[in-house]
Amino acid sequence: MDTIINLAGIGDSVLGYLVPFLFVLTLVVFFHELGHFLVARWCGIGVKVFSIGFGPEIFGFNDRHGTRWRLSWIPLGGYVKFIDDDNVASAGQKSLDSLSPEDCARSFQAKPVSARAAVVAAGPIANFILAIVIFTAIFSLFGERVTAAKVDVVNPGTAAARAGFVAGDTVISIDGQKIESFGEMQRIVGTSPDRDLHFVVERGGKTVEIVATPERKEITDRFGNTLRIGLLGIQRTAAPDNWTLQRHDPITAFGMAVKECYFVVTRSLGYLYDVVTGREAADQLGGPIRIAQVSGQVATAGFVALLNLAAIISVSIGLLNLFPIPMLDGGHLLFYGIEGLRGRPLSEYSQEIGFRIGLAFVLMLMVFATWNDLIHLKFL
Incomplete structure (x- = not known):
């Protein structure tokens, strides 16, 4: 019985990953291939197949221009196949001599290089x-939760403490870039480990310049993933009054x-x-x-x-x-x-x-x- 329950749990876990994965990848791949498709149509190029996924077809239909729209079993990409393509990667074209005059005029390789580049x-x-x-x-529509780039706590022995940050500082800019929220500051610091950053902070009504170098640290997020990011060692109080929803x-x-x-x-x-x-x-x-x-x-x-x-x-x-x-x-x-x-x-x-x-x-x-x-x- 325990084995059956464990297998059911594994099934739920895999399904919980598979459905969001298919949503994300299908959305991204569809619009990528749609870009190729629309410009090809505008350039007068014949499109034989518009496929989401590779391999055998699950289902599909033909539109009035003769293009086969299909969903295939292997959901790891997609392709648009032109009338003169030898393969789905467009790595080779059929000889124009093998095409009818009508198809030859609609072929990808018969178009000027500017049109081909635009399609790609x-x-x-x-x-x-x-x-x-x-x-x-x-x-x-949904907005973002933001809080001011204010320093409420400076952890002892950290890069921020050594650089001279003190509680109450408000970060105005980093390397000349205006900072409008604590999250924006976190992102810059997190992606700049071992790099000197030039901060301008407001302290007691005056501006102070600070140079600090985020330390490269390994952290574990709430999903258990290990990440390597830059950390200064400063904190912002998570009190509800400190946060606002901005649309x-x-x-x-x-x-x-x-x-x-x-x-x-x-x-x-x-x-x-x-x-x-x-x-x-x-x-x-x-x-x-x-x-x-x-x-x-x-x-x-x-x-x-x-x-x-x-x-x-x-x-x-x-x-x-x-x-x-x-x-x-x-x-x-x-x-x-x-x-x-x-x-x-x-x-x-x-x-x-x-x-x-x-x-x-x-x-x-x-x-x-x-x-x-x-x-x-x-x-x-």
């Missing part, structure tokens, strides 16, 4: 647009949304730079399993939190796809840029070698990310 770039751009729309909706007008919310996307991009690039330079370990890189795990955890905090995660992942996927790696959208854009400069495309052999190298890199990255996922696995 539309996917990542759609991801950024989706994220901005979600962030704007959250800031305007913003659409224009202000839009500006905040763009700023939020910019933060995700710079933070992602900064982390990758730190990995390359040896300042950070690469064990924080994750794949589908980690996304599923985090989706399930975040879903327990509510639907708005899950939407916020979807926006963050959408920015990350848009950024990743712009990397100049063959097999990714950025790799295609690299080839089109070279074609634009040369006045003719690279040879089929050169492109094939590029795609093989890109495929090998992507597969190695997937294996590495999955290994990290399995090491940190906390499903059960």
Whole structure:
């Protein structure tokens, strides 16, 4: 009986991760592929298949333009297949001689390089647009709980104590950036371990400049995940009177949304730079399993939190796809840029070698990310 109860508990746990994961990934992938699809249609390119997922089809339908819209069994991405594509990765095209004159005119490869580049770039751009729309909706409709960047407690022996912070200080700016809430200050400090930060604080009606270096610490969040972040050692009292719920007008919310996307991009690039330079370990890189795990955890905090995660992942996927790696959208854009400069495309052999190298890199990255996922696995 205990075994049956345990198995039932495992089933509930997996389902609790799977449903939020499918919601987040399907939303992000759908809008990415929709960007490719819409611009392709505007450019007069024939689209054979619009698929969410890979592998055998679960269900689908044909629209009046002959495009097959389908949902497939393997929910780890999606694709738009053009009328002259040999495969779902658009890594090769059929010979135009094998197409009818009508299909040849609607083929992807028959379009000018500017149109092809626009179609490819539309996917990542759609991801950024989706994220901005979600962030704007959250800031305007649901708002955010904020409190002033005031220091109520300075823990002894910490970086803040050594730098000269005292209880009652209110942080005005960090490295010249205006600080409007304690959460904003936390985020800058958390993403800047071992880096000197220049604070301007208000103390007794006067401004004081402080240079402090957040210490790199390992903490465990409420879900049991281990995180490495920067800590100063200051606290804000969690009294209800110290917190307010702020909803913003659409224009202000839009500006905040763009700023939020910019933060995700710079933070992602900064982390990758730190990995390359040896300042950070690469064990924080994750794949589908980690996304599923985090989706399930975040879903327990509510639907708005899950939407916020979807926006963050959408920015990350848009950024990743712009990397100049063959097999990714950025790799295609690299080839089109070279074609634009040369006045003719690279040879089929050169492109094939590029795609093989890109495929090998992507597969190695997937294996590495999955290994990290399995090491940190906390499903059960």
